[in-house]
Amino acid sequence: MTDQLVDTTARPEPLPEPEAGGWTGALRRRIFDTMPPERLLPDTQPSYVASWIYVFGVLSLTALLTVIATGTILALKGAAWWHVSGTGHFVNSLHLWSVELFMTFMSIHLIAKFFMAAWRGRRLMTWITGVVAFGCSAFTALTGYLVQQNFDAQWIAVQAKDGLNAIGVGAYFNTMDFGQMLIWHVALLPLVISVIVAWHILLVRRRGVVPPLPLPGTEAQRETEAQA
């Protein structure tokens, strides 16, 4: 009897799809919602990026990759190799000069972003990770000079330990302890820099490249001030 009252041709409304996949599914959805592939690897950029001043970020990254590659070879071959063999001297020089270029490019990148007020538009963490990466890089460079195994390294170690003792960290960071400085230089600090730089790049991709500051007296400038 009741069959006549029920429309058997109509399909029931589909139930909402449950949040399947457990924590891995939730993590996957979160990653793809936050960083969709077209934002992670874009093939276009705003027109204002077509300027040499925007090149120094990727130049810094390229120099950093060279630093890590040559440093890995030096660590694998050892001090006896880089001090006495011609190839060792060459790789040692590549490591030094890629560091010089890395710090140079990063300095220009930092100055440019400072004058662009690159923390605008919810980019504060992008700016902070960049500054922290710069500080960690300078600290890593110090430990690099300390493990040269020459008179220069000994001079720097003796000078630096006075300053570090003065601020009370000499008991934990002894510049005259070669083994401690070597581990900081080849293991701890490169890991920290790699993580911070990767985080910095992901933030740049997520928030986009900061636009130039608006001209004074324009509507764009008033909008920028209102957002601040």
Place this chain on the structure above:
Amino acid sequence: MTIALAAPPATVPRPAFAPPVNLSGQGHYLHWGFVQVSVANVVVIAAIAVAFVVALFVPFPGSKGRDGR
């Protein structure tokens, strides 16, 4: 007391590209009050400043004629 250093052996190969200044000698420093900075660092700082200004004003290849995206 003067210590005479032995001359390097004749078999040491000469570098293919000699630097314009003697990089193995004593460093040169500039003094300004309590500020002391090496000439090498001044050169690097000046190079950074020049690169910064050049990057601002030299046109980027293909930057003209873009439609905003």
